[in-house]
Amino acid sequence: MKLYMVPLAPNPVKVMLYMAEREAMGVSFGIEHIVINTHKGLHKTPEHLARNPFGALPVLELADGVYIRESRAIIDYLEDAFADKPLFSKDLTQRAQQRDMERICDVRLAEYLGVWVHVYNSPIGLPPDPERAEALHERMLPAFTFLNDVLADGRDFVCGDAPSPADCTLQAFLNFMRFTGENLIAPYPHLTRWDDSYRSRPVIAAIIQP
Incomplete structure (x- = not known):
């Protein structure tokens, strides 16, 4: 999987903090982080717009080429796909x-x-x-x-x-x-x-x- 992101922007940081919390618990995601330079407008290139027509970040690309484009949806996917040691309570x-x-x-x-x-x-x-x-x-x-x-x-x-x-x-x-x-x-x-x-x-x- 690949996570397209830009450091310090709030929605990518939200996902990165979530992943860091899970990794501290022993979860190994094995996700490649790819920085999209928004200052250079790379989030508006045809290549990125093919991933997310809104030009927003983060975007999670799954192994089968499916894209997840909203930060909370990415968190929910990772919570379910790596169900061991979840951040959400089981109660x-x-x-x-x-x-x-x-x-x-x-x-x-x-x-x-x-x-x-x-x-x-x-x-x-x-x-x-x-x-x-x-x-x-x-x-x-x-x-x-x-x-x-x-x-x-x-x-x-x-x-x-x-x-x-x-x-x-x-x-x-x-x-x-x-x-x-x-x-x-x-x-x-x-x-x-x-x-x-x-x-x-x-x-x-x-x-x-x-």
Whole structure:
């Protein structure tokens, strides 16, 4: 299998963090990582558009040539294809809670945060839009408050005492935020504690920016 990706972009990083968590548990994926240089526009070449007509990353190419084009679908595929030592709980209720939290991190926060980065201080040089950035920040406030409250009990991970894909999604986008030089989570002490703790783990620190 091949994973087409670009380092530091949030959705590829989400998948890379997930894979790193599984590999730390002893899972061996044997997946080749292929970097697509988006700064040079290589994600818009006919070759890549044949993999993903939307020009987005990551893309997982299976051994039989099938492409999986969405980060959460890639995670779900790897979770099922390498079922030993899963990151999702085997307990039905706990697994549902983990999926719930991952969706909250993605839909209630990451969707806004990913756009906010580019209209606040884009790492690829897009023009700033302060008014839109402020509106997007307002949309993120309920999720920041919710996550801060969840983490107030001192837990090490979003869903309790073990990592889950929710941690991967949340960290991938907070890591992307750091490229702007702005820290939107500074007012949230419990979320900040989790962020500092999670990204300091060697398995995670090897992937994200300092």
